[in-house]
């Protein structure tokens with residue numbers, strides 16, 4: 372039944388004014404939802420897309436926004452007394468960080484999708500927000516449209532989180548999936564990911580694993596209750612993955628995925644955190660093996676809940692805007708209920724109360740895949756095997772393949788070993804005259 376609302380009632384309704392910074396892939400998706408509220412959450416009708424900040428006023432836009440709402444003066448938006456909620460969708464570190472801080476200082480609530488800024492300056496931003504009595508929400512910053520930040524903060528908050536493991540970069544998952552399916556080349560597939568709006572303006576952050584490292588830093592900070600120093604997260608991207616690695620992995624029953632991990636490493640009564648991003652061989656039977664294309668998935672293990680898996684589209688205009696607008700609505704809902712700036716909802720607000728200690732990469736254990744180019748001479752497997760034996764590294768399998776002329780490739784899968792010991796073994800292998808090259812070293816789940 373449609374309820375009639377009197378003009379007086381309607382006038383008394385509060386409208387929340389949104390100042391949007393950025394009208395690119397995600398900004399456009401966000402504006403489209405804000406301008407088309409029918410059949411969505413009714414609170415959307417109480418949001419006004421009040422001003423929009425861009426770099427170029429003359430660029431053609433695929434969303435219908437009157438010219439007088441657009442400005443290149445972003446400072447004027449974050450200082451505008453009429454704006455209630457600033458939505459930062461610019462990307463990059465500056466001017467995003469400064470604009471967010473200025474917005475907070477002017478009493479605005481903030482929604483951002485900017486994982487690069489939050490991973491580096493989250494502590495400063497959340498502290499400023501707590502002092503100003505405003506919320507900073509960031510659901511779109513990790514996993515695009517997948518609800519994972521708010522579930523970690525709210526629905527899973529009773530748990531002691533033990534670990535997080537996930538595919539949290541859509542661009543690299545799209546590239547690896549297509550390389551696996553088509554045996555295609557990296558360059559044109561990356562260009563497709565850019566065209567589809569998945570990749571960052573500079574795709575280096577995606578391809579070299581930095582974007583996934585930003586995201587795991589954010590998830591780990593929320594899950595483990597403190598600042599996780601982004602620069603201490605070991606991070607390796609997908610540039611070195613070749614069609615040969617993909618084919619060998621498949622033959623051995625694995626697929627290759629860029630996995631981000633944050634896991635408690637218990638040490639007696641205390642613990643520290645293992646946090647990393649590595650291209651990893653994932654057994655085909657594992658739930659993350661079938662997460663393909665731009666999809667992301669995040670496995671959270673908590674005590675007592677056990678394993679929970681979040682799955683969905685990890686990038687792109689619509690999915691990411693879905694998360695941005697949900698954050699805007701969360702803030703509007705709090706404001707509608709009559710917010711009290713002295714008492715923020717502790718489950719909706721973020722605050723880091725400590726710094727989480729990270730384990731050095733050399734002191735973390737993993738299984739490894741190693742591809743070694745060797746001279747095809749008698750006894751080569753024995754000599755390589757001896758080096759592993761001397762380091763106490765036990766091997767799960769060693770296969771000699773691709774014999775061409777005088778050269779062969781050895782593909783080795785180890786049992787679990789400390790990364791530091793594995794690196795020592797590699798140094799010794801490189802010194803063997805019959806070893807021509809260590810073609811690749813990858814983690815195995």
Ligand SMILES: NC(=O)C1=CN([C@@H]2O[C@H](COP(=O)(O)OP(=O)(O)OC[C@H]3O[C@@H](n4cnc5c(N)ncnc54)[C@H](OP(=O)(O)O)[C@@H]3O)[C@@H](O)[C@H]2O)C=CC1
Pocket residue numbers: 392393394395396397398424425426427428430443445459460461462463465466484485486487511512515568569570571572685686687688691
């Ligand atoms: N794309 C995706 O799938 C996802 C993106 N994100 C994050 O969302 C944010 C936005 O990404 P995306 O929409 O892809 O980025 P785009 O590059 O598509 O859009 C950026 C927008 O910001 C504007 N802009 C950038 N710098 C300035 C500046 N200095 N002054 C004024 N305007 C500026 C641009 O203006 P103009 O249009 O005039 O050039 C453009 O409208 C980033 O933080 C990104 O990491 C998060 C999840 C998924």
Ligand SMILES: N[C@@H](CC=O)C(=O)O
Pocket residue numbers: 512514515539540541542543569570571577582685686687
């Ligand atoms: N470039 C990012 C966009 C979403 O965060 C990705 O590919 O995942």
Ligand code: NA
Pocket residue numbers: 510511512513514515516517518519520694
């Ligand atoms: Na999300």
